[in-house]
Structure formats: structure tokens, C-alpha cells
Amino acid sequence: MSVLNRSTLRRLKTLHQIPSVWEGDRRRLSAGMAQSLESDTQEDGDCIVWLDGVEGMVRAMDMVTSETGPEAMVRALLRAMEYPHSPAKPARPQKIIVRDREVQFYLRGILQDLEIAIDYVPELPLVDELFRSFQEMSSTRPPKLPPEYVELLEEKAQEIWEDAPWEMLADHQIISIEINQWDIGTLYASVMGMLGMEYGILLYRSLDSLKRFRASVLAKESFEELEEAFLGQDCLFMTFEKAEDSFDEDEDEDEIDLSDLALSEIGPSFGNVHPLEGMRPFLYEEEAIAVYFALEALHRFFRASHRQLSDDKFPSLTKRFRIPTPPAVEPKQTLSVKVETVPEVAAELFNMAQLAADDEDEEEFDDEFDDEFEDMTVPLRDDLIPKGSFFSLGMMTWERLDLLRQTAEHYQPKDIAAAGEGLPVILIQTSRPKAKELIEKIQGAGGLKGVCFNPGEDPEEGDLYDLGILQTENGNMYLFGEFTGDDPVHIEARRKWDQRCQKTKGYCGVIIARGLKGASKGNPQLGDMMALFEARSLSSEELGLGMLQLIPQFGFELE
Structure with missing residues (x-):
């Protein structure tokens, strides 16, 4: 059994000991519940929690895989003592209660020099209440797509994948889709995938949002600034990813090019990004129907204009399509959707990127000179x-x-x-x-x-x-x-x-x-x-x- 370093014990003993009883437990958490907690764990895992029974607050919580050893309980407990969740202050409890005999004996061996009583109880009321709230959050969380749109949107996504628009268009070559329904006027589609990194369609609600995002990405350098720029977008999206059930254990997700995979190994994801909402990995009903019409219009446009779009130039094209609502959707109507390329915006975005690249080239001139010198000597x-x-x-x-x-x-x-x-x-x-x-x-x-x-x-x-x-x-x-x-x-x-x-x-x-x-x-x-x-x-x-x-x-x- 591992033991704490003597320096760690001395540091923990300096913490103020408060007259409080902490509840600690480790419980199985379904993938749906983990998703409600915005955990990175995609499959079922375990949730470790430490609660202050007197103050009624969570001091530390962690998600681990089911294979993780009992050391994880100790790691979470040390965080609960030294770096608790706000507004709790660093402290050492007088007593800890757990509902697992093995955990009790394990903690006694680890913490024996810290003057903390560790007892067994059959039930932990505060922890039980916490996990009941997790279950309620999971059951009330909306599905990723409204049930009547799941099959419809997956079918449209498959058609877009087979169209492979990223083989014709770069992400700066924008296509407008005029819908004028469901509080949406015109969506501006940007196709991702020409670089073979991430495949999908971004549907911006305005050109201003699209341009602001591109300008922000070109101007920002740190991860935090890039993340802020990403969350500042105003768009609906459909992206493709490898299906979870087709991953190999030793496979690096970053090294996978989806174009190398069979269609059965690929699945779509839908969502929304808004400056005030952040990133939401699901669509509400009005968003789902708007995305359906946008994807159907794009699919028809790609099919009708494949030859013109396959040229190196980005021509000015306009098409109108009369698209009926799908059978599962009410009320029945036929929508006239106008789709057209926007060459002037494409040129503006391209020039924006070129200017940023030129500035970067000037800053890296000395590095390039060093590289050229290295080429001559190696x-x-x-x-x-x-x-x-x-x-x-x-x-x-x-x-x-x-x-x-x-x-x-x-x-x-x-x-x-x-x-x-x-x-x-x-x-x-x-x-x-x-x-x-x-x-x-x-x-x-x-x-x-x-x-x-x-x-x-x-x-x-x-x-x-x-x-x-x-x-x-x-x-x-x-x-x-x-x-x-x-x-x-x-x-x-x-x-x-x-x-x-x-x-x-x-x-x-x-x-x-x-x-x-x-x-x-x-x-x-x-x-x-x-x-x-x-x-x-x-x-x-x-x-x-x-x-x-x-x-x-x-x-x-x-x-």
C-alpha cells in the first residue's frame, strides 16, 4: 500500500482542523449522467465525491474510470482538504464517514497520522441526495436531436458525406441559404474538410459573426483567446466524427483521417454555438428543422453544381429549390429555398488570411533565414x-x-x-x-x-x-x-x-x-x-x- 510522504503529512497537519464530519463515496455513473456533469468521460465511469456534512457543500468531486484504484479516493480527499471547491476554505476534518468497509480500512492506514477519525456507516444521506439530483439532471436533459428528426438528419448527413463538398470547396468559399422561416433569414455555410482535419458544415446566422470569428482566429494566439473566439460564434453546426463503437484501444483519435474510413464507421454530430449560450451539443425542434432544410438545399445544390464547383474558380451561382416538409413533420408545407455562392465574401476572407500570413512571414524572417542556413550546412x-x-x-x-x-x-x-x-x-x-x-x-x-x-x-x-x-x-x-x-x-x-x-x-x-x-x-x-x-x-x-x-x-x- 502506498503511503503519504512525510513532507505531505507535515503540510496537511498545518491545516486548521474543523469540527466537521465529511462524507466520502465512489459510485458508478452512467454516460448520460456524466454528460450532464459535462465530464470528459464518454463511457460509464465512477464519480468520487467528498461532502462537508455540517456545511452541506461539495468540497471535491472527480470522475475516474472503473479500473482506477483506491488511490483516487485519497487524491480527491487531499484536494478537498487543500484546494476545496469555492466557497469552502482549506481545512482538515475531525471525522470522515464512508459506506464501504474496505475504503474505511484503506483510509485508516493512509491517514493514521492526521488525527482524523474514520468510521463506517451503512448510508450516506447527503451523498444519496447529491446522486439523486444527478439522476434528475440526466433524465431532464434534452436529447441531442428531437426524436422525429433523428433519422431525417442522419440521412441528410450521410448524403452530405457522400457529396464530399470539401473536395470542391475551401472553408472561406461561403454559400448562402435563404430560408426565411423559424426566425432565420439567411444562413451562411462554410465547408470544413479540405485540409483533412475536421469535416462538417458550419451554418452562420450572419455574415458579421462569420467575419468576426475569422478575424479573431487570425489575430489570437493563446489557447484561451482561441477558445473565446470559438465560443463567440453564432452558428448551427454539423460535424462528422468516428463512431464511438469503432475505436481501437490503441488508436490515436488525432491521427485519424475520416476520409480513410468506411461510411459505417462515421457518425454526425449536431449543435449550436452562441456568444451568450456557449457551445450546446444538441438542437431544439426549430433549429433541427432549419438544419434539415439547409442540408437538403445544400445537397441539391452540390448535386446540381458539381461540375462548376469542381473548377479551381469559385463562380457566381444561384439556384432555387422547392423543398417539402418531411413526412414526420407538421405542419405540411413546401418551402422555396434560395442557394447561392458568395464570391465577394470568399475573396474578402481569403485576403484577410493572406494579410495575416504575410505579417507572420515578416515576424519569422529571421527563423526562415536560420532554416535556409541550416539547409546549406546539413x-x-x-x-x-x-x-x-x-x-x-x-x-x-x-x-x-x-x-x-x-x-x-x-x-x-x-x-x-x-x-x-x-x-x-x-x-x-x-x-x-x-x-x-x-x-x-x-x-x-x-x-x-x-x-x-x-x-x-x-x-x-x-x-x-x-x-x-x-x-x-x-x-x-x-x-x-x-x-x-x-x-x-x-x-x-x-x-x-x-x-x-x-x-x-x-x-x-x-x-x-x-x-x-x-x-x-x-x-x-x-x-x-x-x-x-x-x-x-x-x-x-x-x-x-x-x-x-x-x-x-x-x-x-x-x-
């Missing part, structure tokens, strides 16, 4: 390929290569004559956001110049390596793979690589694909391949690096 870098990426050496047939040249989002061509069975390629697979960032880095460096394999060694261990290197057009060289010299799989892959490069007269390719977390991991399909860079296969003599040595903490450097 022969081999390892900051290009995202950590955790999958990569392999292989070959793509000429027929499949022709298809990829037409479908890839980015294609760097070379004049390559088809020879042999196909083009030797390096495949780099990562998440969609990281793939986009990688492509942009290569583009920013002028494109890809070549691929090389260069010898390296670990002088401490005597190990030899075959180092995969990418060289960009600005001369930078980046490590993409370290292959041990005695790996039979790599030896055979290198032999085939060299043979194929001879047949293509020294040409090869690098394919960047998404889907690291999805079903296509290690075997991306054409739709997952985002970029094809055709380049030269360079010899180690052409690079002129010689034997590179592994230096601990610094990677491979010149000998």
Missing part, C-alpha cells in the same frame, strides 16, 4: 517523411501508371519511354493530412529531383545500412528509409529496383498515398494515391556523400 535531413509512414520499393505497370497520371491530385511528369514490365516506384503511405503536407513540402522545394540509395554505417556496432534518400530540386537531401545491409527482403528488392531502373534508362517514381489507418494500409488503391513524382534514379557517386556514419541523437552524417 548534408542529410530526416524531417520530410512523416513519422510512422509506411514505405516500400516496388513497381507499377505502365497501364496502371497511365491511370494514376490522370487521377493523381498532383503529378510531376518526366519524358519516360515505357520499357520493361513497369516503372520502379517508392511508395510512401501516411494519413491524408500528412500526405498533403508532404506533397506541399516537395512542391515548395521545386519538386523531386531524384531517388538514391547510399551506404551508411554504425561505427559503434559495426552495422552497415542502405539509406534511401530523396533529393529535391533545391538540392536538399532527405532520408526516407534505413535498411540493414543483411536484410534479405531488402536485398532482393534493391536488386529488382536496379534492374528496372536500367530498363527505364534511370527513371523512377515516388507515389504518396493516404490511408495509413484504413483498410488499404500497405496496399493503397488508385483512389488513395494522391501524388506521383517522376524523377531520376541517382547513384551514390552522383550525390557524392560517400559513406555516411550514424551519430547517436543526430542521425547519419558525413564521415
